Amino acid sequence: MSEAVLGFGSLGLILLLIGIRIPIGVALGVVAFLGFALVRNERVAFSMMMATPFEVASKWDLSAIPMFILMGAVAHATGISSALFRAARLWLSGLPGGLAVATNLSAAGFAAASGSSVATAATMGRIAIPEMLRAGYAPSLATGVVASAGTLGALIPPSILFVIYGVFAEVSITKLLIAGVIPGLLTAGIYTIMIIGRCYFDPSVAPRLSPDTDRGELWRQRWASLIPVWPLLILIVGIIGGLYGGIVTPTEAGAVGAALAFAIAAIQRRLTVLVVRESVMEAVKTTAQLLFVAVGAVMYTRFLALIGFPDLLVSIMGDWAVDPVLMLVAISLIYILLGMFLDPLGVLLLTLPIVQPIFAALGLDPIWLGVIVVKYIEIGLLTPPVGFNAYVVKNVVGDAIPLETIFRGIGWFLACEAVIMVLLLSFPEISLWLPNSME
Amino acid sequence: EEFIHGSWFGVNHSVNTQGLEPYFDLLREESGGEIDWNLVPGAQLASGPGTPEAVSSGLMDAGIAVAPYQPRMLPNTNFVFSHSLPGDDALAATGAMNETVMLGCPGCQQEYRDNNAVGFGGYSTTPYNFMCRDMVDSVDDLAGKKVRASGGGVTITEIAGATPVSMSPAEATTALERGTLDCVLGAVSWLRSYGYQDVVESVVDSPMGMGGPPILMFVNRDTWESMTPEMRALHIEHAPDLVAGAAYDGQVSYDAGIIEAAKEQGVTFVEGGEDFAQVMATHDQNQRAGNLEDAAAAGASGAEEVLDYYIAAYERWQGLLDERGRDRDAFRSLLWDEVYSKVDPDAL
Amino acid sequence: MKAAKAVYDGLIGLFAWIAGIATVLMMIMVTVDVIGRNVFNHPVTGTVEIVSNYNMVILAFLPLALIAKERAHIVVELFTSWMSRRARTGLDACVAVVTFAYMAAFTWKAIDIAQSKTRIRDAKESGAGFIEVWPARWVVVAGFGLMTVVVLVILVRDFRAAWRDRGYDDGGDSSAHIRAALEEGETKL
Ligand code: NA
Ligand code: NA
Numbered sequence: 006m007s008e009a010v011l012g013f014g015s016l017g018l019i020l021l022l023i024g025i026r027i028p029i030g031v032a033l034g035v036v037a038f039l040g041f042a043l044v045r046n047e048r049v050a051f052s053m054m055m056a057t058p059f060e061v062a063s064k065w066d067l068s069a070i071p072m073f074i075l076m077g078a079v080a081h082a083t084g085i086s087s088a089l090f091r092a093a094r095l096w097l098s099g100l101p102g103g104l105a106v107a108t109n110l111s112a113a114g115f116a117a118a119s120g121s122s123v124a125t126a127a128t129m130g131r132i133a134i135p136e137m138l139r140a141g142y143a144p145s146l147a148t149g150v151v152a153s154a155g156t157l158g159a160l161i162p163p164s165i166l167f168v169i170y171g172v173f174a175e176v177s178i179t180k181l182l183i184a185g186v187i188p189g190l191l192t193a194g195i196y197t198i199m200i201i202g203r204c205y206f207d208p209s210v211a212p213r214l215s216p217d218t219d220r221g222e223l224w225r226q227r228w229a230s231l232i233p234v235w236p237l238l239i240l241i242v243g244i245i246g247g248l249y250g251g252i253v254t255p256t257e258a259g260a261v262g263a264a265l266a267f268a269i270a271a272i273q274r275r276l277t278v279l280v281v282r283e284s285v286m287e288a289v290k291t292t293a294q295l296l297f298v299a300v301g302a303v304m305y306t307r308f309l310a311l312i313g314f315p316d317l318l319v320s321i322m323g324d325w326a327v328d329p330v331l332m333l334v335a336i337s338l339i340y341i342l343l344g345m346f347l348d349p350l351g352v353l354l355l356t357l358p359i360v361q362p363i364f365a366a367l368g369l370d371p372i373w374l375g376v377i378v379v380k381y382i383e384i385g386l387l388t389p390p391v392g393f394n395a396y397v398v399k400n401v402v403g404d405a406i407p408l409e410t411i412f413r414g415i416g417w418f419l420a421c422e423a424v425i426m427v428l429l430l431s432f433p434e435i436s437l438w439l440p441n442s443m444e
Numbered sequence: 445e446e447f448i449h450g451s452w453f454g455v456n457h458s459v460n461t462q463g464l465e466p467y468f469d470l471l472r473e474e475s476g477g478e479i480d481w482n483l484v485p486g487a488q489l490a491s492g493p494g495t496p497e498a499v500s501s502g503l504m505d506a507g508i509a510v511a512p513y514q515p516r517m518l519p520n521t522n523f524v525f526s527h528s529l530p531g532d533d534a535l536a537a538t539g540a541m542n543e544t545v546m547l548g549c550p551g552c553q554q555e556y557r558d559n560n561a562v563g564f565g566g567y568s569t570t571p572y573n574f575m576c577r578d579m580v581d582s583v584d585d586l587a588g589k590k591v592r593a594s595g596g597g598v599t600i601t602e603i604a605g606a607t608p609v610s611m612s613p614a615e616a617t618t619a620l621e622r623g624t625l626d627c628v629l630g631a632v633s634w635l636r637s638y639g640y641q642d643v644v645e646s647v648v649d650s651p652m653g654m655g656g657p658p659i660l661m662f663v664n665r666d667t668w669e670s671m672t673p674e675m676r677a678l679h680i681e682h683a684p685d686l687v688a689g690a691a692y693d694g695q696v697s698y699d700a701g702i703i704e705a706a707k708e709q710g711v712t713f714v715e716g717g718e719d720f721a722q723v724m725a726t727h728d729q730n731q732r733a734g735n736l737e738d739a740a741a742a743g744a745s746g747a748e749e750v751l752d753y754y755i756a757a758y759e760r761w762q763g764l765l766d767e768r769g770r771d772r773d774a775f776r777s778l779l780w781d782e783v784y785s786k787v788d789p790d791a792l
Numbered sequence: 793m794k795a796a797k798a799v800y801d802g803l804i805g806l807f808a809w810i811a812g813i814a815t816v817l818m819m820i821m822v823t824v825d826v827i828g829r830n831v832f833n834h835p836v837t838g839t840v841e842i843v844s845n846y847n848m849v850i851l852a853f854l855p856l857a858l859i860a861k862e863r864a865h866i867v868v869e870l871f872t873s874w875m876s877r878r879a880r881t882g883l884d885a886c887v888a889v890v891t892f893a894y895m896a897a898f899t900w901k902a903i904d905i906a907q908s909k910t911r912i913r914d915a916k917e918s919g920a921g922f923i924e925v926w927p928a929r930w931v932v933v934a935g936f937g938l939m940t941v942v943v944l945v946i947l948v949r950d951f952r953a954a955w956r957d958r959g960y961d962d963g964g965d966s967s968a969h970i971r972a973a974l975e976e977g978e979t980k981l
Contacts, residue, residue, distance in 0.1 A: 022890075023868050024868070024871040024872075025871075025872070025883060025887055026867050026868070026869065026872055026880075026883060026884060026887055027867075027887045027890055027891065028865040028866060028867050028891060029865075029866045029867070029868065030865065030866070031865075031890065031891045031894050034894060035890060035894055038894075038897075051897070051901055052901075054897055054898055054901045055901040055902070055904055055905045056905070058852075058853070058898065058902070058932055058936075059849065059905070059928075059929065059932055061852075062848050062849050062851075062852035062853065063844045063845050063848055063849055063928070064844055064848065065840050065843060065844040065848075067848065068818060068822075068843050068844065068847070068848055071815055071818070071851055072818070072819060072822070075815060075819065134970070134973075135969060135970060135973040136973075137977075138970065138973035138974050138976070138977045139973045139976045139977050140977060141977040141978070142977065144974065252826065252830050253826050257822050257825075257826055260818065260819045260821075260822035260823055260826075261822070261823055261826055263819045264819055264820070264823040267819075281816075282812070285812040285815050285816060286808065286812060288815055289808065289811045289812050289815055289851055289855050290808075290855055290858070290859060290864070292851055292852065293811070293851065293852055293853070293854075293855040293856055293859060294859055294864065294865065294866065296852040297852075297856060297859070297865065298866060389868070390868050396866050399866070400864070401970075402967055402970045403967025403970060404967050405967040405970035405971045405974060406970065406974075407869055407873065408866075408867075408868055408869060409868075409869065409873075
């Protein structure tokens with residue numbers, strides 16, 4: 006059987022299994038198992054099942070994910086992050102879709118402390134989604150903005166994903182982290198423009214809030230709202246200071262950030278047994294849930310590697326790669342396709358061996374490539390069917406809002422991503438100006 | 445039929461580009477296309493620690509096995525690995541490692557068999573050096589400094605009065621720049637592969653131990669046995685090309701360019717004094733007892749004999765290379781004469 | 793029967809609880825290592841190896857049973873939302889057979905590898921010594937094993953429910969506050 010039949014056939018089978026309500030982690034794993042049994046034999050397929058789960062979970066780099074989720078959960082339970090949201094809401098109340106804009110910008114602020122985009126989405130989701138729903142916002146907008154703005158967590162430093170990319174691609178992590186700043190702010194900016202525009206033209210998705218106070222009172226409230234934001238500032242300054250002062254590595258930043266959040270909560274006398282228990286359980290459950298999908302995704306990634314799927318993509322790309330512009334288009338299509346089905350690690354493993362040499366041959370900067378790859382991985386976290394950020398938001402809303410609504414809401418932000426990617430691909434300076442000017 | 449070699453080294457790593465790929469081309473050519481290895485790089489099929497299992501189960505036909513990642517699966521090879529060789533003769537070290545693993549360490553070959561595999565072909569890293577973010581030119585300068593180290597480097601760091609820190613070499617780049625770390629004890633090639641040349645000020649050019657070998661051809665036993673005797677013989681016949689590619693082209697002659705580039709970027713290479721030699725000598729004296737003890741605990745067999753063989757082989761190889769010359773061809777022919785001509789491909 | 797249910801619920805809760813403790817310990821260990829390295833020039837040897845081989849493994853596998861029990865494994869409902877509740881419950885029961893087989897195979901293979909790692913006393917190098925990591929392999933067995941049992945219990949329950957058309961019990965409504973917010977929002981419109 007040819008690589009094309011196996012590769013695209015297996016993608017189709019995954020869609021089919023997911024369509025009949027098989028858990029996504031199971032669907033990926035079962036298809037990988039069948040693929041291994043077919044291409045090699047069932048002994049190999051079983052030994053894949055034997056080796057993969059432990060290998061996927063026992064990673065030091067990944068330990069930052071539960072730690073950042075824990076930090077976010079404590080920050081939420083003790084009101085740290087809702088103070089940020091309240092301030093953003095008051096300051097932005099005049100804008101169409103003000104609550105969604107507030108969510109977006111709060112996520113950008115929280116991203117300066119959180120290194121993980123799922124952690125950022127989980128944290129912002131708990132505060133912002135109920136608020137937006139209560140204000141009559143369309144569920145798709147309320148959930149979509151949280152899932153999408155969560156990706157800022159991996160663009161604005163600190164960022165676990167940039168660290169993992171740096172490890173695999175063997176490029177300077179410091180430069181990568183700096184390179185993410187402007188693309189992160191650009192993303193937040195374009196999201197903001199889209200939200201305001203959409204809510205201006207279609208007020209039904211985000212009813213305007215009529216301020217129940219006069220202007221003087223509003224301004225008083227606005228200034229007052231800034232005061233309770235101090236604990237988050239301590240968290241951000243602590244983490245960024247720890248990173249740039251050489252006290253913690255980006256991986257350790259999660260654990261130290263969580264400890265700092267606990268300390269702040271204790272000082273505020275808000276650290277109850279209930280807060281600890283719920284925060285810890287959120288970190289535990291979200292991590293286990295995502296890693297269960299990741300185990301299936303890694304097995305499936307290995308199946309694609311085994312049948313030479315990356316080579317197939319290269320040969321399909323072959324005719325395009327003569328022109329750098331078409332080459333970038335082809336690379337984009339590959340990332341979008343793989344990002345739909347794989348976890349971040351799987352996307353990295355399969356694509357780096359193809360894309361790195363192409364970039365090197367064209368003399369393009371690997372730091373720029375890092376930004377592009379991380380952006381595409383973040384887009385992959387938003388696209389169905391395997392979209393971790395959407396899953397995290399689904400966790401927040403439970404049965405009340407279906408996953409499809411979340412993905413539908415994300416669609417608007419994916420349209421923004423198309424604009425952002427065209428900008429990042431056309432103007433490498435957006436990514437490279439800051440790291441290069443630091444030297 | 446196509447064989448799959450899953451290398452966990454990145455696509456541009458010199459072991460892939462200088463060692464494995466040319467070796468596979470050679471085999472393809474010499475066998476008239478019958479031996480067709482497909483190199484899948486970048487840990488797509490298995491990580492470093494996962495490689496021995498992935499090979500023994502047949503997920504891939506071969507991979508690169510690094511014993512320190514699986515010290516209890518490959519205790520004998522790990523024992524060879526854990527002994528840091530003094531000096532800076534990486535070619536002699538590579539020769540001694542291949543000779544020991546293939547001819548002087550029956551336990552090594554046995555543990556490949558136990559894991560349903562066949563193993564051959566390895567190389568020595570060039571010696572580890574202290575590479576620091578500040579100026580370091582004496583052992584005293586290292587006092588209290590935080591040094592990224594692993595394996596035998598941990599004790600070397602301690603003897604030098606510094607604090608060993610465990611961290612991935614890639615994460616160390618940021619850590620060096622920010623001062624989370626002061627130094628890395630590692631190979632000069634890391635200056636390029638992990639970008640240390642941007643963040644270190646000094647490299648102490650005093651050899652702090654060489655280690656190895658990673659087993660470049662850790663081959664599934666069923667795959668190996670499915671080959672004709674001629675195919676197996678070709679693999680062994682050209683094993684010296686693989687080793688010379690990885691060690692000579694991929695390490696020794698590679699480093700020169702890296703050092704050149706680093707100097708241009710302003711990294712100072714300091715001639716390490718007697719004090720560094722003393723640290724290494726102390727470690728060399730101490731390591732024997734400690735490593736033998738670990739080997740016994742891990743279940744390695746005949747460790748004393750293996751160690752004596754290894755140390756003697758390293759000395760002998762220095763003499764052999766002095767005699768025959770240190771160019772690539774001389775090195776390759778020595779590998780054949782001293783090691784791989786004596787290996788029976790059907791008895792592995 | 794009552795006793796069996798108590799053991800079942802108790803074990804699922806206990807596993808999740810252990811994972812929670814491992815998470816808190818992870819935070820403490822890494823923080824202590826950071827403080828040790830920076831303040832006392834004395835990092836805690838083995839932090840990286842213990843966190844990745846024990847804490848991460850416990851936290852990845854022990855909560856799986858609880859997630860299954862709460863029906864929180866990630867599922868896409870796009871193509872089945874038109875179905876009746878009874879049909880959907882029946883479909884769930886049928887596809888749960890796949891999940892059950894998958895988890896049973898995982899458990900079986902996890903036992904295989906745990907045995908072989910125990911035999912060789914699998915360890916990782918850490919600093920100048922070794923850290924035994926083979927016990928962590930049994931954590932995978934426990935986590936997968938209990939999840940397999942939970943999947944089986946739910947499967948049987950779903951088949952019964954579909955048969956008698958009673959819908960299924962999805963373990964309580966954890967999203968009541970979201971529903972309330974939705975309602976409040978609608979009255980505003
Ligand atoms: Na961030
Ligand atoms: Na996706």
